[in-house]
Amino acid sequence: MKKNIYKVKHLHLSAALLCSVMAIGLQLASTSLAMAQNGMWQVYTTRNSDIGGNNVLAMTSDKRNNLWVGTYTGLNRFNNKTWTDFADFNAKLKDQSVNCLMVDSKGMLWIGTDDYGVIEFDGTYWVEHTKETHRLGLKFVKEIVEDKNGIYWIGVTLGGLVSYDGNEWIKYTPDDSGLPSDFVLDLAVDRADRKWITTNAGICVFNGHRWISYDIHNSGLPDNIVPAVAIDRNNAKWFGTLNGLARFDGENWTVWNIENSPLPSNQINDLAFDQDGLLWIATAEGAAVFDCVDRWDTFTQRNSKIPAGNIYKVTNDRQGNHWFGNDAAGLACLSGYRLPEKPKPAAVADAEEPNQTVSAPATKPSPTAETKVRVNPFLDQGYITLTLETAEAEVEFVNASGKSIRTLAHYKNGAKINITKMPRGMYTLVVRSSKGEKKLKFNLM
Numbered sequence: 001m002k003k004n005i006y007k008v009k010h011l012h013l014s015a016a017l018l019c020s021v022m023a024i025g026l027q028l029a030s031t032s033l034a035m036a037q038n039g040m041w042q043v044y045t046t047r048n049s050d051i052g053g054n055n056v057l058a059m060t061s062d063k064r065n066n067l068w069v070g071t072y073t074g075l076n077r078f079n080n081k082t083w084t085d086f087a088d089f090n091a092k093l094k095d096q097s098v099n100c101l102m103v104d105s106k107g108m109l110w111i112g113t114d115d116y117g118v119i120e121f122d123g124t125y126w127v128e129h130t131k132e133t134h135r136l137g138l139k140f141v142k143e144i145v146e147d148k149n150g151i152y153w154i155g156v157t158l159g160g161l162v163s164y165d166g167n168e169w170i171k172y173t174p175d176d177s178g179l180p181s182d183f184v185l186d187l188a189v190d191r192a193d194r195k196w197i198t199t200n201a202g203i204c205v206f207n208g209h210r211w212i213s214y215d216i217h218n219s220g221l222p223d224n225i226v227p228a229v230a231i232d233r234n235n236a237k238w239f240g241t242l243n244g245l246a247r248f249d250g251e252n253w254t255v256w257n258i259e260n261s262p263l264p265s266n267q268i269n270d271l272a273f274d275q276d277g278l279l280w281i282a283t284a285e286g287a288a289v290f291d292c293v294d295r296w297d298t299f300t301q302r303n304s305k306i307p308a309g310n311i312y313k314v315t316n317d318r319q320g321n322h323w324f325g326n327d328a329a330g331l332a333c334l335s336g337y338r339l340p341e342k343p344k345p346a347a348v349a350d351a352e353e354p355n356q357t358v359s360a361p362a363t364k365p366s367p368t369a370e371t372k373v374r375v376n377p378f379l380d381q382g383y384i385t386l387t388l389e390t391a392e393a394e395v396e397f398v399n400a401s402g403k404s405i406r407t408l409a410h411y412k413n414g415a416k417i418n419i420t421k422m423p424r425g426m427y428t429l430v431v432r433s434s435k436g437e438k439k440l441k442f443n444l445m
Helices: 015-029 130-136
Strands: 004-007 032-035 040-044 056-061 067-071 074-078 083-085 098-103 109-113 118-121 125-128 141-146 152-156 160-164 169-172 184-189 195-199 202-206 211-214 228-231 237-241 244-248 253-256 268-273 279-283 286-290 296-299 311-316 322-326 331-335 373-378 383-388 392-399 404-412 416-418 425-433 436-444
Touching: 056 311, 056 322, 067 098, 074 098, 109 141, 130 169, 141 184, 152 184, 160 184, 184 228, 195 228, 228 268, 237 268, 237 279, 244 268, 279 311, 279 322, 286 311, 373 436, 383 392, 383 425
Parallel strands: 056 098, 098 141, 268 311
Antiparallel strands: 004 125, 032 040, 040 331, 056 067, 067 074, 074 083, 098 109, 109 118, 118 125, 141 152, 152 160, 160 169, 184 195, 195 202, 202 211, 228 237, 237 244, 244 253, 268 279, 279 286, 286 296, 311 322, 322 331, 373 383, 383 416, 392 404, 392 425, 425 436
8 A cells, every 4th residue: 555655844934934923923912802701712814813714624633732723725733822834834735625633542633635535644744545545535535533443434525434444445335334325424433432423314323343324214313414423421422413403322312402402503513522521512603512411501693702603613622722613704712611500590489479579480389280380591591491291381471461462372392482572571471281270470670
């Protein structure tokens, strides 16, 4: 097997380059800075930094705390002070789409490109697999992962799945394997060394001998197009789809979407767990973080300095920074962030006790009610949800004058109720289901 190996050229500081280096401090000083709900935002674009492009396609960090960024125009490295464009050292990266990046167990950087397949870089030498790129059709490389045996798995858009053990290359397609599609979108390796492959036609898992597939017809997967997969500390699998976020523990499926969670969008582009076990979520309309139980926080143009529009990639570095790549508006970093504790719900009075008022909806069980209702307030985000005993109920809002101002005839258990446009004042929330009726009074300040 022939490999093409290139050594990085020595850097020579020309006068122009020296001027560029001196200007870095001024450029970083003009970089956008803003406080988040907590933490600090810093945004990098081609206007205020030397990042190679505003279309961020891939990110990863190495043991030296370098951030590697792939764009439509090549490969860049950021060391917290300066940007380096690696097209200066490998001409094949000039104006080349870098779709994925991975640092392996030996510290080697793996680069997935559109036109040149997989390229390896150890900081000094480049290794290009030119022959295999042509033979196996390794164009449009979408994802690369390393399993526990040091085997590399390469997902190729319209090219299926390829494994490489350092000597032998093996290609898998829907014609000769259990892959549901040759349009591979993401890859992950679980604790049992099983490979989880997401595609535009569902997902599958491969243990080296057997393939098992899941789609909307035989599982709780909410959509067959699955751009992202991540695996948590408990070996549960998380999938980002075009119709929400799904968790699979091997037996049960749980789905979150804009109806039952604070997710900014149902289109999930990327997922990444940080060192504290928090799940960071990139969506088409901002980003979110989830403790995988009941605490959420969201980041949009309304409450942060995250770039507007489609957040395509998310990653977390070893210093606790959180990085968000926009598909057209650059790169954002959130540092010093801590997920807020879940606020304690305020008490809610029953309708039978009119003298009691509270500032937020919650529950106080009535001794005569036949149905149980739990109100989950997300007032800072403009909505509430109800947890019911039944799949659906009629929900009516009655104002202080006894006038019904809003009725949800077929409210689904757990769905969001937007309260941002409701007039301020005292309300009675009347919930009617097959189990009976429940009245709750709350003051919408």
